[in-house]
Amino acid sequence: xxxKTVCVIGLGYIGLPTAVLLANNGFSVFGYDTNNKIxxxxxxxxxxIVEPNVDKLLKTAISKGRLKVxxxxxxxxxxxxxxxxxxNKKNNIYVPNIDYxxxxxxxxxxxxxxxxxxxxxxxxxxxxxxxxxxxxxxxxVNLKDVYIxxxxxxxxxxxxxxxxxxxxxxxxxxxxxxxxxxxxxYSLFVKGKIIQTDAKSAELCKLTxxxxxxxxxxxxxxxSMICENLGIDVFNLIKIANKHPRVNILQPGVGVGGHCIAIxxxxxxxxxxxxxxxxxxxxEVNEFKTKWVIKKIKTYADEFAIKKGIKPKIACxxxxxxxxxxxxxxxKALKVAETLFDDGYKVTAVEPNISSHxxxxxxxxTNAIEDSDIICILVKHKEFxxxxxxxxxxxxxxxxxxxxxxx
Ligand code: SAJ
Numbered sequence: 001x002x003x004k005t006v007c008v009i010g011l012g013y014i015g016l017p018t019a020v021l022l023a024n025n026g027f028s029v030f031g032y033d034t035n036n037k038i039x040x041x042x043x044x045x046x047x048x049i050v051e052p053n054v055d056k057l058l059k060t061a062i063s064k065g066r067l068k069v070x071x072x073x074x075x076x077x078x079x080x081x082x083x084x085x086x087x088n089k090k091n092n093i094y095v096p097n098i099d100y101x102x103x104x105x106x107x108x109x110x111x112x113x114x115x116x117x118x119x120x121x122x123x124x125x126x127x128x129x130x131x132x133x134x135x136x137x138x139x140x141v142n143l144k145d146v147y148i149x150x151x152x153x154x155x156x157x158x159x160x161x162x163x164x165x166x167x168x169x170x171x172x173x174x175x176x177x178x179x180x181x182x183x184x185x186y187s188l189f190v191k192g193k194i195i196q197t198d199a200k201s202a203e204l205c206k207l208t209x210x211x212x213x214x215x216x217x218x219x220x221x222x223x224s225m226i227c228e229n230l231g232i233d234v235f236n237l238i239k240i241a242n243k244h245p246r247v248n249i250l251q252p253g254v255g256v257g258g259h260c261i262a263i264x265x266x267x268x269x270x271x272x273x274x275x276x277x278x279x280x281x282x283x284e285v286n287e288f289k290t291k292w293v294i295k296k297i298k299t300y301a302d303e304f305a306i307k308k309g310i311k312p313k314i315a316c317x318x319x320x321x322x323x324x325x326x327x328x329x330x331x332k333a334l335k336v337a338e339t340l341f342d343d344g345y346k347v348t349a350v351e352p353n354i355s356s357h358x359x360x361x362x363x364x365x366t367n368a369i370e371d372s373d374i375i376c377i378l379v380k381h382k383e384f385x386x387x388x389x390x391x392x393x394x395x396x397x398x399x400x401x402x403x404x405x406x407x
Contacts, residue, residue, distance in 0.1 A: 011038055012083075013051065018082060019031045029066060034071060045058055051160050052161070076116075078116065085098055094269075120149070120151070148178055154168075169186050180196065211265040217251070234252055290332045304373060311345065316350070375397070
């Protein structure tokens with residue numbers, strides 16, 4: 001296949017790495033974003049996301065003129081839509097909002113010609129790819145020999161470039177020919193397998209992957225609360241249960257954070273509320289786990305204060321939404337620490353991946369373990385994995401919610 005010109009719409013965590021990767025693979029890439037600040041900075045080779053290797057690829061792409069960034073869509077052969085799809089809370093459930101996908105579709109409509117590929121990568125409710133087709137028809141676009149497909153991103157933040165190249169991809173076309181054409185395009189820069197399916201299956205596949213994790217984590221979190229009542233170490237329980245060849249339970253923690261696993265299940269619920277009972281319950285259990293953690297710490301701290309007549313010093317270890325990253329978005333660890341702080345408890349935090357926080361005092365790990373009355377290990381950052389007998393601890397209470405301490 002001849003190298004095509006590609007327009008990437010939305011230059012965030014997925015769009016930008018995709019754009020720089022394509023540009024470094026010989027494509028002429030046009031990056032489009034509605035945020036003028038992002039456009040201006042990218043043209044100056046300044047990044048607005050934290051992601052390894054993207055910086056280097058951006059510099060090369062811009063210097064060689066293979067990537068041009070602007071706030072205007074230009075005529076290309078391939079359009080990849082990577083815009084956000086937020087979820088808005090309505091009567092206690094989250095409803096997906098695909099307004100940005102609609103706006104992106106309208107922006108490319110005037111440029112579509114015979115032979116073009118239109119690819120949707122944003123996480124979307126089932127039926128969104130078809131909506132793109134319907135909208136383009138409404139806008140008067142001739143879709144004969146135009147190929148539309150859904151191809152969800154499946155990358156892990158922190159490892160995006162590698163996973164964009166190596167992960168298997170699902171391509172769900174609105175027609176067999178669309179699946180085939182779009183698969184051939186991805187095969188030019190993806191080393192993983194490319195699996196062809198229909199658009200609706202591809203859309204639900206992305207939501208299924210993240211819901212699977214949410215449900216499995218909810219099971220682990222539920223077990224952790226049951227084990228607490230029974231006086232059983234949940235981490236050991238899961239370890240020995242997972243020795244069964246067909247059992248693979250995930251890990252309990254302080255709840256599910258980030259902007260994918262805790263949100264995407266709602267995209268399924270909003271499609272079929274009646275039949276998504278387990279998915280809804282899993283969301284409920286994972287949300288409840290955070291409250292349970294807060295209550296446990298508070299109960300101990302209140303008893304301490306009554307017994308000793310002073311407020312205990314509580315150190316929260318980890319604020320990020322998962323281990324070894326600096327991302328605090330939708331972090332349940334942060335929620336635990338901030339709630340304790342807001343409710344008047346004496347809280348400090350240790351977060352080796354950030355240098356300051358607007359609300360919480362950051363202290364060193366050593367300070368925390370030598371000078372706190374209560375230690376709450378909220379995130380299993382590599383710095384927090386320690387053997388209790390080897391550390392100098394005051395007679396301190398330790399809540400290890402993520403199995404960081406080795407016995
Ligand atoms: N977590 C647990 N227990 C576990 C595993 C995770 O409590 O056993 C928690 C983490 O601490 C974190 C949350 O779940 O708070 C989510 O972490 P994650 O590593 O599972 O997921 P994300 O949000 O970083 O990335 C996910 C990935 N999806 C899957 O692994 C199925 C990634 O591949 C997706 O591309 C991304 O969501 C996305 O954009 O959808």
